[in-house]
Amino acid sequence: MSETTLTKQKTRRGFGFYLRIYKKILVQDLKSKMSYRADFVISTFGMIMTNLSGFVTFLILFKNFPSINGWDYYHMLFLYGFSLVALTPVQCFFDNNWNLRFQVQSGDFIKYCFRPINVFFYFMSEVFDVKGLGQFAFGIGTLVYAWIHIGIPVTPLVIAKLVLFLLTASLFMIAIMNAAAATCFWIVGSGYVMVIMFRFKDFAKYPSNIFHGVFRILFTFVIPIAFVAYYPSLAILETDNIPVLTWCAPAIGVLFFYLSYKFWMLGVSRYDFTGS
Amino acid sequence: MENAITMKNVCKDFKILNRHEGLKGSIRDLFSRDYKTISAVKDVSLEIKKGEIIGYLGPNGAGKSTTIKMMTGVLEPTSGEIMVNGLVPYKERTKNSERIGVVFGQRSQLWWSLPLIESFKLLRDIYLVPKKDYEDMLELYRSLVDIEPILHKPVRQMSLGQRTLSDILAAFLHNPAIVFLDEPTIGLDVSMKSKIRDLIKGLNQQKGTTVILTTHDMGDVDALCKRIVIIDEGKKIYDNDIEHLKSYFGSYRTLRIRHADDTWEERVIDESKEDVMDVILKKQKEQKIKDIQLQEISTEEVIKKIYEGSSAAKGNSSVVTSDEKKGAAEQ
Amino acid sequence: MNLRRHIALTRAGIMESLQYRLGTAVTLFANLIYLVLVYFLWRAIYDSAGTDVVNGMTFTDTMIYLILATALFNFLEMFVVWDMSRSIQSGKIILDLLKPMKFRSYTFWSYSGSHVVLFTLTFIPTFIVVMIVTHGAIPMGINLLYFVVATVLALIVNFSMEMIVATICLYTESTWGINIVKETIVLLLSGASIPLAFFPETFRKIVGFLPFRAVYDIPLTILLEKNGSDTLEGLLPMFGLQLAWCIILTVTGVLFWNHSVRKITVNGG
Numbered sequence: 001m002s003e004t005t006l007t008k009q010k011t012r013r014g015f016g017f018y019l020r021i022y023k024k025i026l027v028q029d030l031k032s033k034m035s036y037r038a039d040f041v042i043s044t045f046g047m048i049m050t051n052l053s054g055f056v057t058f059l060i061l062f063k064n065f066p067s068i069n070g071w072d073y074y075h076m077l078f079l080y081g082f083s084l085v086a087l088t089p090v091q092c093f094f095d096n097n098w099n100l101r102f103q104v105q106s107g108d109f110i111k112y113c114f115r116p117i118n119v120f121f122y123f124m125s126e127v128f129d130v131k132g133l134g135q136f137a138f139g140i141g142t143l144v145y146a147w148i149h150i151g152i153p154v155t156p157l158v159i160a161k162l163v164l165f166l167l168t169a170s171l172f173m174i175a176i177m178n179a180a181a182a183t184c185f186w187i188v189g190s191g192y193v194m195v196i197m198f199r200f201k202d203f204a205k206y207p208s209n210i211f212h213g214v215f216r217i218l219f220t221f222v223i224p225i226a227f228v229a230y231y232p233s234l235a236i237l238e239t240d241n242i243p244v245l246t247w248c249a250p251a252i253g254v255l256f257f258y259l260s261y262k263f264w265m266l267g268v269s270r271y272d273f274t275g276s
Numbered sequence: 277m278e279n280a281i282t283m284k285n286v287c288k289d290f291k292i293l294n295r296h297e298g299l300k301g302s303i304r305d306l307f308s309r310d311y312k313t314i315s316a317v318k319d320v321s322l323e324i325k326k327g328e329i330i331g332y333l334g335p336n337g338a339g340k341s342t343t344i345k346m347m348t349g350v351l352e353p354t355s356g357e358i359m360v361n362g363l364v365p366y367k368e369r370t371k372n373s374e375r376i377g378v379v380f381g382q383r384s385q386l387w388w389s390l391p392l393i394e395s396f397k398l399l400r401d402i403y404l405v406p407k408k409d410y411e412d413m414l415e416l417y418r419s420l421v422d423i424e425p426i427l428h429k430p431v432r433q434m435s436l437g438q439r440t441l442s443d444i445l446a447a448f449l450h451n452p453a454i455v456f457l458d459e460p461t462i463g464l465d466v467s468m469k470s471k472i473r474d475l476i477k478g479l480n481q482q483k484g485t486t487v488i489l490t491t492h493d494m495g496d497v498d499a500l501c502k503r504i505v506i507i508d509e510g511k512k513i514y515d516n517d518i519e520h521l522k523s524y525f526g527s528y529r530t531l532r533i534r535h536a537d538d539t540w541e542e543r544v545i546d547e548s549k550e551d552v553m554d555v556i557l558k559k560q561k562e563q564k565i566k567d568i569q570l571q572e573i574s575t576e577e578v579i580k581k582i583y584e585g586s587s588a589a590k591g592n593s594s595v596v597t598s599d600e601k602k603g604a605a606e607q
Numbered sequence: 608m609n610l611r612r613h614i615a616l617t618r619a620g621i622m623e624s625l626q627y628r629l630g631t632a633v634t635l636f637a638n639l640i641y642l643v644l645v646y647f648l649w650r651a652i653y654d655s656a657g658t659d660v661v662n663g664m665t666f667t668d669t670m671i672y673l674i675l676a677t678a679l680f681n682f683l684e685m686f687v688v689w690d691m692s693r694s695i696q697s698g699k700i701i702l703d704l705l706k707p708m709k710f711r712s713y714t715f716w717s718y719s720g721s722h723v724v725l726f727t728l729t730f731i732p733t734f735i736v737v738m739i740v741t742h743g744a745i746p747m748g749i750n751l752l753y754f755v756v757a758t759v760l761a762l763i764v765n766f767s768m769e770m771i772v773a774t775i776c777l778y779t780e781s782t783w784g785i786n787i788v789k790e791t792i793v794l795l796l797s798g799a800s801i802p803l804a805f806f807p808e809t810f811r812k813i814v815g816f817l818p819f820r821a822v823y824d825i826p827l828t829i830l831l832e833k834n835g836s837d838t839l840e841g842l843l844p845m846f847g848l849q850l851a852w853c854i855i856l857t858v859t860g861v862l863f864w865n866h867s868v869r870k871i872t873v874n875g876g
C-alpha cells in the first residue's frame with residue numbers, strides 16, 4: 001500500500017504540484033503582508049513615485065525634443081507603457097533575486113537546498129512583490145492611452161498578439177535579472193551588477209534602432225534589452241514590415257530564460273556554502 | 277543492522293586565495309593568483325547504524341559542518357564515497373532530501389512571516405505527506421511537548437528557543453530516516469535545553485529516526501548520545517561509545533578539595549602518574565582541608581583532554597583547515 | 608576629534624573594498640556598458656532634434672554632464688539605509704551604538720574608504736576617458752579645484768540625506784519603500800538622469816533651491832564652467848547653497864537621530 005502511494009507521489013511533483021505550492025505560499029504571504037499595512041502603503045507610494053518620476057523624465061525629454069529616431073510622442077508612450085507591463089512579472093515573481101547575494105554571503109542560502117523541490121522555484125516562491133501590481137496598472141493605463149491616440153484597431157487577434165508578446169518581453173527581463181543575480185555565486189561584491197542591469201531597463205523604452213554596429217548586437221543578443229519592449233511591441237505597432245526578430249522573439253525569450261535558469265542553478269552547484 | 281550512513285575515505289578540499297596583510301597586501305591581492313588548498317575533511321570513514329543518535333563533536337572549525345553538508349548532498353566530496361539511505365547524496369540531492377531532515381545552526385528554515393502551523397502545512401504539501409501521517413505526527417508532537425502556544429505564532433515573533441523548537445519539529449514532520457541537528461541547543465536556557473533534549477529523545481525512540489547531532493554542549497551528549505565521533509582539523513580522532521570514552525581517560529579523576537574558607541579547589545589527576553592520596557597529603561601540609569570529593573572525570577573534561585591532545589600532537593602548525601575559518605577570511 | 612581613529616576606519620574601508628576584486632572589475636565593465644547606452648540614446652535624441660544646441664547644451668556638454676553624473680552617482684552611492692535596516696533587524700545596531708565613537712561619524716568614516724576606492728577606480732578613469740575623447744571640452748584650470756571642493760560638499764549633503772532617511776528606519780520596517788522614494792527624488796531633482804538645463808523654467812527655479820541639486824548638478828556645472836560658474840559671482844551662490852544645505856541637513860540629521868535613539872533606549876527597541 002505504502003509502496004504504491006510512494007510511486008504515485010513521485011509522478012505528482014510536476015507542473016501542477018508547483019503551481020499548487022506557489023498558490024498556497026502566495027495566499028499565506030499576502031495574509032501576513034496585510035498585517036504590515038504601513039509597509040504596504042509606503043512601498044506602494046514608493047512604486048508610484050518611481051513611475052511618476054520616470055514619466056516626468058519622459059515628458060521633459062519630449063518637451064525639448066519632438067521625436068526620437070522617427071518615433072513620435074504617442075509611439076514612444078506606447079513603448080513606455082509596453083515596457084512597464086513587461087517588467088511586471090520580474091518585479092512580482094522574481095524579486096527575491098535582490099536578496100540572493102545577502103543570503104549567499106551569510107550562508108543562509110543553504111536552507112533552500114534541503115528540500116525535495118526545485119531550488120530556484122523554492123527561492124523565488126518566497127517573495128511575491130505586491131508593489132509590482134501598481135506598476136502594472138500604471139503601464140496598462142499608459143498603454144491604453146497611447147493605443148487610443150495611435151488608433152490601433154482592437155480585434156481578438158491583436159489582443160492575443162499583445163498578450164503573447166508582453167509575456168515574451170517579460171521573459172527577457174527575467175533572464176537578465178536571473179543572470180545578474182547569479183553572478184554573486186562566483187563574485188563577492190557583485191551587487192552593482194544587479195543595480196546596473198536593473199537600470200538598463202530604463203533604456204528598454206527607447207527604440208533599439210538608436211544603437212549601431214557591435215552595440216546593436218550586444219543589446220539584442222547578449223544583454224537583450226532590445227527585446228524587453230522594442231521588438232515585441234513592433235508586432236502590434238507595425239502592420240507590415242515586421243522584422244524577423246519580432247517573430248522569433250517568443251522562442252528566443254524561452255531560450256534566454258532557460259539559459260539564465262541553468263546559469264543560476266550552476267551557481268548553486270558551484271557554491272560551497274561557507275560564510276559565517 | 278543496516279547502515280543509515282556510510283562514509284569511506286571522504287576528503288573535502290577548498291581552494292582559497294592567499295590574502296596578504298595590510299593596505300599594500302590588499303592592493304597586491306587585487307592581481308594575485310596565489311591560491312592555496314585547504315583540507316576541511318581528511319580521509320574520514322564512518323558508519324552510522326539506523327536508529328542511532330550520534331554525537332558529532334569537534335572544536336570550532338574542525339570540519340563538522342562540511343561533513344554534514346556532504347551528507348546532505350549540498351557539497352560534493354573531493355574524493356571518497358558517501359552513501360546515505362542507500363543514495364549518493366550529491367548525485368541525488370532531491371531524492372535524498374525527501375528522507376532527511378536538517379536543522380542548521382541558528383538559521384531558521386521556516387517561512388519567516390507565517391504562523392508555524394502554516395509552515396507545517398506547506399511542508400506537508402512539499403514532502404507529500406499523507407494526511408493521516410501528518411495528523412499522527414502532530415499528535416505525537418503534542419504528547420511530547422506543549423506546541424499549542426507556538427502553533428499560531430509567526431516565526432519572526434518567536435523567541436530563540438521557540439524558533440529552535442519549531443525548526444526541530446519541522447525537520448521531523450515528514451518522518452525522515454535521518455535528521456541532522458547542528459548545534460540545536462546553542463544559546464538556549466537550561467529549561468529549553470532539557471525540553472529540546474527530551475523531544476529529540478522521544479522522537480528518536482518513537483520513530484526510530486537516526487540522529488546526527490553536532491554540539492559543543494556536553495549536556496546534549498550525556499543526555500542523548502551513546503556513541504560519539506570526534507574530528508579535529510578534518511581528521512577523525514575518536515569514534516566509539518561514550519562509556520569507552522571515559523575509560524579511555526579512565527586513569528583520570530577530578531579531585532575537589534574544600535579549604536578552610538569554604539572555597540572549592542578543582543584538580544584533574546592522572547592516577548597513572550601520581551597517587552590521589554599523595555596529592556591530598558601534600559595539600560594538607562600546606563593548609564587545612566575541610567572536605568574532599570573524588571569524582572569520575574566529566575565528559576566535558578575528557579573532550580577537552582582529547583582536543584588538547586590532538587592539537588598538542590600537531591605542535592603549532594597553524595594550517596587553516598576549516599570551512600568556518602575560510603568563511604571568516606572572505607568577509 | 609581623534610584623526611588617527613578616523614583614518615584607521617578609512618583604511619579598513621579601502622582594504623575591504625579591494626577584497627572584492629572581481630566585483631570591482633565587473634562593476635567597472637557594467638558601468639562602461641551603461642555609459643554606451645547613455646551615449647547612443649542622446650546621440651539619437653540630438654540627431655532627431657536637428658539643431659546642435661538645445662537649451663544651451665551641446666551634445667558634447669550633455670554627454671559629459673551625464674557620463675560624469677553617472678560616475679559621481681557610483682562614487683557617491685551609499686547603502687546606509689539598507690545597512691541600517693539590516694542592523695536594526697539583526698540587533699547589531701546596539702553594538703554600533705556602543706562603539707566608542709559617535710554613530711554618525713563612525714558610519715561616515717567607515718564609508719570614506721570605499722569612497723576613496725570608488726573615486727579612484729570609477730570617477731578618475733571615466734574623467735580621463737571623457738577628457739581624451741572630447742579633446743579638451745572640459746576646461747582644465749582652477750575649476751578642477753573648485754570641483755573637488757564641490758564634490759566633498761556634495762558627499763556631505765548626500766550622506767546627511769542618507770542618514771536622515773536611515774533614521775526613519777528606526778520607526779518603520781518599510782526600508783524598500785523609504786529608500787526608493789529617496790532615490791527617485793534625488794535622481795530626478797539632482798539632474799542625474801536628465802540635466803537640469805532641460806527642465807521647464809519654473810520647475811528649474813524651484814529645484815534650484817532644493818538640496819538635491821547640491822549633489823550632482825552643482826559639482827558638474829562648476830566642472831563644465833556653465834551658468835557663469837567661471838566667475839566668482841556665479842560660483843559663490845553655488846557654494847553658498849551647498850554649504851547652507853550641509854549645515855541645515857547635518858543639524859537636522861543629528862537632532863533627529865539623537866531624538867530617535869533616545870526613543871529607542873527608552874522603549875528598549
